[in-house]
Amino acid sequence: MQLQTTWGWLVAVYLFLGGLGAGSFITTAALYLATRERFKRTVRFGAWAGAVAIALGALVLLADVGKPLRAIVLFRSFVNLNSWMARGAWLLFAAILIDGLFAVFSTELLTAWLARLWLPLASRRNLWRTVLAILALPVNLGVALYTGILLGVLPFRPFWHSWLLPALFTASALDTGVGLVAGYVAWREDSAYTEKLHTALEGTVMALVAVEAAVLTWFLSTMQGGPLDAARSAQLLTAGQISPLFWVGVVGLGLAVPFLMALSQLSGVAKRSAVAVPLVGAVSCLIGGWMLRFVVLSAGLRASLSSPSLLQILAGVRFWP
Amino acid sequence: MVKDLLARGLTRRRFLQVSAAAGALVAVGDRLVGGTLAQSPASSSNQEAEEKVFRAVCPSTSLCTATCPLLATVKDGRITHILNHPEYKCCVKGHSHRMTVYDPTRLKYPMVRVGERGEGKFKRISWDEAIDTYANKIKEVIGKYGNQAILWYPARGTGGLARAAAKQRLPNVLGGMVTTWGSLCIANKGPAAASVYGTQNSESDLHTIKDSNLAIIWGYGFADSNRRVDFAGEAMRILMDAKERGCRIVVIDPFFSQTAAKADQWIPIKPGTDGAMALAMANVIINGNLYNKEFVDRFVLGFDEFKAHVQQYTPEWAAKITGVPADVITNLAVEYATKQPAALFPGDGPSRAGHDPSQWVRACGALAALVGSVGKPGTNACSGMGFNKAISAPAALTAADKSKVTVKINECQIGDAILSGKAVQASGKTADVDIHMLIGTGASVINQAGDSNKIVKALKKLDYIIAVDLFMTPFAKYADLLLPATTIFEGNDCSFYGSAGHAIVYNEKCIEPMYECRSDLDIWAAVATKLGVGADYHADWKDVDWMRETLKAAAQSAPHLADVTIERLQKEHVVFVGPRPFIPFQEQVAGSKPFPTKSGKIELYSKDMEAQGLPALPTYLDDFENERHELAKKYPLAICTPHLAGWLHSRTNNPWIRELYPVEVFINPADAAARKIQSGDKVIVFNDRGSTQRTARVTERVPQGVLALPQGVWFDPGPDGVDRGGSVNVLTTDIIDRIGGSGTYNSVLVEIRKA
């Protein structure tokens, strides 16, 4: 069976980065709103991670389209707002702006510069950051959801055609986002309250992985029990051509390893000071996130041309227009 | 470092400057994009350039034997479109020919070999040098070894009316050279039919099927070739229309072709065994008393001998050999006999399969005679070349009388003749030959003749090889002197009759010769002049002159051509001749004329054949390589080599065609499973003569024990000897039919494995 390749690994990277960036930023914004200046480094990292990931994703997307110089002129090229592609482009744009500005305001050096341009920019930075963080939540959530909705609204790709797909992608987005931030916290955060944050984040990772696993199971069993084309696609993941990537990459690296790494830290099995464990968990989680997008894209086969109506015609069943 | 850079001074002013610049960049980008946004594609081209339409004929003609007229639109000296004539279609190949003309791999200038022969390494030379070399080599070889040391081989690439006489005249005015007899393909069908009916012209137009109750299409691939028709699609339209009107269509073929797909019944048969089935049908018809007694008494000679002869050919016996169940054979025979008018058309596939497949053609002719399926609407007697043979160049123009060379080489056995020094003649006798030079014009030489590896060996042995072609074909690679030819669009020409024989179509010159290409006529004229026989050869005649004179001369022996002048062709583009539909022997069965045999009757028993040492009665001869042989233990599969709609032998190898047609071998699921082969696998088909690589396609379209390898792709041997191009003739033999001297490709044993 031929896999879907028109949207290939580049698009998978884009969807992943979009999700990762959104998830990182939501985590960061929430952290900021809850703890303010307590975790300066993490907030700065998470903000930049979010902004850069989404911006990078957008660049990857541009690299993939046929006419990147045309696409970059958003107000010319993304005008049909009924299309989720267009909506997504604007969401990306808004997210990059908001996330980027917040990141700038979270960086002392840059904020100092801005002060030279216009003092209120710097002196009110916390106000700006609060406003931006609040705005960022729905916008980034929109980005995470949109990566799944983009595929989910296509009725003739049965494997994608479900609200469970954006649910899955969003779960993964949050999962990878929290995982990335958690890895950073273990590695670099120097606040007095790092321990507490670390515990909270690792706990969140475990919860999110569990949620993602549940949604994934729900999604695959729905597809398995659905129309023939959807079931075939699901089979590709669980037992077919891409099952190695799915089981090792998505389930192993994306779910099992992060879960176990987090568990080992929370349960005390891993040494408190062992940075490697959360980092391995984070990296593994990210790889798994990318793999998820890739296998879902690859299995997105079109509803076969032998639609019931066509087959009936060809079999000679007479019916009137 | 970045920190410093940032710290150095992003003042507000600087910031504004930068952002302004960025904004300008975006605006410029927009303008770049906007430049194309504003215009719609149509308005950006110059509509003023004039477009002219030229009336042409498909370059495939002279090989595919249909004569589809084409319209070439030309703008600024370049063909922009090739369209079918509004009334007469052309096929996929016709529509692809713009890509033949403008294929960037076309030969562009004269070249001489620089590497090893066959390496394909050449260096460019001037035309003067090329003509000098061409002429001097001829002089040299004739001087050293005589005229009979040169094999002059203008093949199907030199088809067309303009060259018909010229290509024979040039060697003749030089005293003659060795030429070929027989053919790679159907040269056996006419003589086989003639042995029964007295004339090679024994086949009805396909249009007669409109009056048939039953049409047996025995090994003709009408959907994938344009045989027996003037224009593309005619044959299938006739079949499908007849089927709708209640005619039953039966297709007998080892391969479930697109033709078979339109039939009511497909009878898969093992390649090379068709004679067995035909004779078994005769057995059924005679023993069941289903033959037309009155017709046989009146018009047939040798019935008693034939009856005794076919007793051995029972349906049960035939079933074992052909793989066709005995009851299927019996039922078809009964139906053919009792549902007259019914038409049995013996096709081209079986006539190239087996041991002397002409025997099968004779058997088919006998079947028609038994049931009186001759000379009436809805019937077909046997085989032939259509209403009339192609306008073969009249002797007056070819200067045949000036040739002193009598020995010929069979077209299928060029390799063997060069290597062994012996050549079978049309008479059946073997003559000595000593070929030192080969001049191949528009000739495939390697690709389409049997046993490619033998031919390659032979080519390596020759002293000198001249090749004239459009592309670097497998043969062109072996040239010492390689010259670039023009396509039909780059000169004036006219098609021979199509294989229905009714249409003659003119071709206007549409564009100037491309690159430094020259027409064959120009090359021959220059060589003739160089050799001092310019006047004798008519070096001053242009293509139109050759055509005019050939038509005039042909009309002398074919009076119906009298009003077909070059002027009329230039005016009308498509001219029709002959009665339509042509059904031979109408006068004979009406009793007003005898059959053109010696006896005046249809001869089931042929004294002529007997005198030549061949079977007097149509006889089944077991194939040289078949499943009952020792060889089958090593090579258990038989091949057949059908046409694909896009592949006209080796001629249509252009980029568009290559994209549309994968090089596949069709294999039955049982055979595939036994060898763990799946569709899409790279596989090697091989036997003792060679190996060729293709992609497998597992399908029910071939019976177990048979592989179908559509033919025409180019021979491309790799360093390991395996043909990477997928050509089929590395597997075949150069055995010819004793009647007519045609090739027998469809009867070899092979094995297949994953690559």
Added chain:
Amino acid sequence: MQYAFYVETERCIGCNTCVMACLDWKDIKPGQHLQLRRVTTIESGKCPDVRLTNLSLSCMHCGKPACMAVCPTGAISKRAEDGIVVVDQSKCIGCRYCFFACPFGVPQYGETGTMQKCNLCLDRLQKGEEPACVSACVTGALHAGPVDEMAKLASQRAAARLAGATQPSVLISR
């Protein structure tokens, strides 16, 4: 007046003449593996009771084109006068979303990166000529014209309009 194709599959011999005529008319450079019309041969049955169905399809010029709905740039539009779905080459950004929306996999992307598909030979129609594929079909299996006319032609056989949520403007007969 919606234009439609009518494909008589039982008269189609799978020869690809329609495909090639389109390649020539549209001047499609080889190497892109672009075919604006494609013929698929579907095999069924077991030897010797085998059946081939040849299906020649290009763009369906749907009544409710899914491609148009998802195109972010608005490059795809449906003409009011004849229902032909056209792509503005100057607007398309080559995102390939239309490929995923189309139930028939019609959109293709050549070396320009932008979407290529059949436009029912609009330029020929405007001169009163049939599309290149229709004009070239050697067995007369392909037809194009106003959907009413096609329905009338098709009524002579067991034919029906291809069903689908996007309302493809194609009639197929067995």
